[in-house]
Amino acid sequence: MKNLPCIGLAILLLTFVALKIRKDLLPSWLAATKHLVKHAGCNDLKRMAPYPAQPIKGRERYRVMMDIKKLDVENWLTLDKNYMDEHLVRSQLLAHEKHKVLQCLPESYDACLEALEEVVEFLTQRFANMFEMKKYGEKTMVYNRMTGETFAFGGARSEQMDPLEIAVRLTMEDLSILMKNADGEYYLAASASLFPVGWTVAERIGWTISQLHNPVPLWHQQVANSVSKFLCRLTPHSPMERSNYFVEVKRPDEDLFEILYRPTTLSEDNPDPSPQDIVIRRERQTFRRLPRTGTILFGVKTFLTTLEELPMQELENLAREVNSWPEHVGEYKGREIWGAKVLEFCEKKKQQQEMESEKMEV
Structure with missing residues (x-):
């Protein structure tokens, strides 16, 4: 009987070690998600705020910068209240413009399949009440409770939708596979880029990173x-x-499809845009090395904010950066179309806030 406490302690210790070993077998980026409280239910999707976009910093000297930081692994993929509206746009693009927005070179198939597996594993853990996964032998089924769609992958390759297409039908992120060529350069081996800026996948599939930029x-x-x-x-x-x-300029009559899908230019036929027609288009870009194939999975989440929605500090930072751009950079970014309007709007809003502050002091 005297040995019972020792035996109990030993069992507890072994259990702890076993759990730790099990967790350590997971990729470190994914292991961190295991402790998460499940996200809001399907009925709460409309109340889910978008992941906070990186604020405009207001640099006074223009320089191309990587600004790389560690991935927020708990939010590698994100969902928010715009999911269903954007899902409709993605479905329309895949139905009518598929060859322009989705291309996968033959050598990318294994990487695309691994990317899909990673996406499904993450979504079914992070948003377990929105996505469900079941395995039937070699085949995996994933059910999207928000859209009612079910997708199958694994098993016979010829019978199924392309893995990367399934992945971007589930996510709010565009996804691409980067592979290394014989010269040691990374190139675009597969891409589902539905919300591009001034290009299409059909034009640039197979291009190296240098060519893309x-x-x-x-x-x-x-x-x-x-x-x-x-x-x-x-x-x-x-x-x-x-x-x-x-910075994107839209026409007053454009819908979400036309605003998000920009394969030609950021400035549509609107030479005199109002503040409501000027949109700040932000991208959160993520980079993950896939463990099995060793390829890179590149994700892009697009956020849209009108000029009127920018807080005053960001508006001032935008004006500061616009003024810092060299002439050829400003031309590339379309400053001649919207630049004066942005600066004018910023100055008016600043004066308005100063007047309101003075009234409050009186």
Whole structure:
């Protein structure tokens, strides 16, 4: 009887060790999600605020920067109140413009399948009351409770939808696979980019990272080498993320489909835009090295904010950055169309806030 406390302590210790070993077998980025409280239920989707977008910093000197930081692994993929509206746009694009927004080179299939497996595992754990996964031998079924859709993958390849298409029908993120070619350069081997900015996947599938960034002013001079080193050093246990933004001009009559799908230009036929027609288009970009295939899964989540919705500090920071751009950078970004309007709106809002502050003091 005297040994019972010791035996109990030993069992407790072994249980703890076993659980720790089990957790350590998981990729480190995913293990962190295991303790999460499940997200709001399907009925609460409309109340889920978007993941906080990186604020505009207001740099006074223009420079192309990577601004890489560690990935917020608990929010690798995100859902919010815009899910159903954007899902409709994604479904329309895949139905009518599929060849433009989805391309997968033959050598990318295994990586696309691994990417889908990672997406499904994450979503069914992070948002367990919105997505359900069941396995039937080699086949996996994933059920989207929000849309009522069910997708199958695994087993006979010819009978199923492309893995990357299934993945982007589930997510709010666009997803791409980067693979290394014989010269050691990463290239776009597969991509489901439904909300592009000035390009389509059909045009650029197979392009190297350098080719993809040819139009970007100063990219090759300032960050090309850093980007190459970063991609080569990325490991399955060191996922990263970064953010950037564009200024987009829409027509007053444009719907969400036309605002999100921008394959030609950020400035539509609206030479005199109002503040309501000027949209800050932000991207949260994520980078993960897939453990089995060793390829890189690149994700892009798009956020839209009108100029009127920007808080005063960000508005001032935007004006500061717009003024800092060299002429060729401003031309690339479309500043001649919306620049004066942004600066005018910022100044008016600043004066308005100053007047309101003075009234409150009186």
